Amino acid sequence: MVERVASCRRCAAMEGRRRVLSEANGPLDALVLFVAEAPGRLGADRTGIPLSHDRSGRNFERLLVCAGLRRDQVFITNAVLCNPRGPRGCNRPPSSVELSNCATHLRLQLELVTAPVVATLGLTALRALDSLDPHGLTLSEHVAEPIVWHGRILFPLYHPSAQAMLHRPLAVQEQDYRALGELVRSLAAATAATARSAQRRTSSATPAAGISTSESHRMASLS
Numbered sequence: 001m002v003e004r005v006a007s008c009r010r011c012a013a014m015e016g017r018r019r020v021l022s023e024a025n026g027p028l029d030a031l032v033l034f035v036a037e038a039p040g041r042l043g044a045d046r047t048g049i050p051l052s053h054d055r056s057g058r059n060f061e062r063l064l065v066c067a068g069l070r071r072d073q074v075f076i077t078n079a080v081l082c083n084p085r086g087p088r089g090c091n092r093p094p095s096s097v098e099l100s101n102c103a104t105h106l107r108l109q110l111e112l113v114t115a116p117v118v119a120t121l122g123l124t125a126l127r128a129l130d131s132l133d134p135h136g137l138t139l140s141e142h143v144a145e146p147i148v149w150h151g152r153i154l155f156p157l158y159h160p161s162a163q164a165m166l167h168r169p170l171a172v173q174e175q176d177y178r179a180l181g182e183l184v185r186s187l188a189a190a191t192a193a194t195a196r197s198a199q200r201r202t203s204s205a206t207p208a209a210g211i212s213t214s215e216s217h218r219m220a221s222l223s
């Protein structure tokens, strides 16, 4: 998929921009799949690492700490994988055509990344998921409310940009991320308990046998 995206030429305005999808986005067995809007001009378009080295990236790092999560436990992507810029070279929101062009890449990432929780960062990301499988959520009404969606738990969050902080201050966003962390840990505890129960049943049936899945170990490490 990384090679396919690297050679993608669907959006004329993205010529010369980095396609921000690589191992630097995170592990496929992440605990949380974050979907933001688009790579930033001063951040991911330079570094190839989503939400890094710009103000949004620094805010995100701080918020991730509030959730009790590390970067190597999450996968971060965007509704469009290239940095959209306006006529003066500044970041601009992706157009509806660009979002539509990149929707197939987003759908495939959702299939490949097995994270039990999908957290959208901002309205554009929330709408991008709605276009893949309608959820009917609005950011203002459903922020930090977990709902079952597409076989996962969808957790809408505001974007960590300075602009979004005007609508949802950093201190409130920190609470949102703490709630996200609690959700992830409760899912981890439930998964670990299920794995232990299955292991006990298997052990009593065949004493020499044991079960161990990478998923249960990964989640258990958090509980």
Ligand code: SF4
Binding pocket: 005, 008, 009, 010, 011, 014, 019, 080, 081, 082, 098, 101, 102, 105
């Ligand atoms: S934004 Fe997405 S669809 Fe458009 S050129 Fe970049 S990778 Fe391709």
